[in-house]
Amino acid sequence: MQAKLEHVNITVPDARATAQFLQTLLGWETRWEGAALNDGYTVHVGNERSYLALYSPKPDLKGQAPRYDHSGSLNHIGIVVDDLKAVEDKVAALGYIPHSHADYEPGQRFYFDGPDGVEYEMVSYD
The missing domain is CATH 3.10.180.10 (2,3-Dihydroxybiphenyl 1,2-Dioxygenase, domain 1)
Structure with a gap:
């Protein structure tokens, strides 16, 4: 299955x-x-x-839930992209700050906090 x-x-x-x-x-x-x-x-x-x-x-919502220290919380959303640099440039052009860049096996990534209180991870596997 x-x-x-x-x-x-x-x-x-x-x-x-x-x-x-x-x-x-x-x-x-x-x-x-x-x-x-x-x-x-x-x-x-x-x-x-x-x-x-x-x-x-x-x-109305009550505010943002804490990340990484509560069971069942949403920590981030990971999205695979073809061109990490192009997406990072677009993120910055939209006014968001890319952070926590890393090269790791098997790819590269960065994170940013979006307009909705959600942290997004952009990742590329070359």
């Missing part, structure tokens, strides 16, 4: 804004969007094989 990850569902302040950001940065498409749980709104953004489900609840 072979399993594949199809999607991850995360809560963000504005699902439409995060989807637009990811479309601009990565060229992703909106696969679906509409009404969601508890009068919220969801946008599925990605490609034909996988996507992020971005959920925004109707009531």
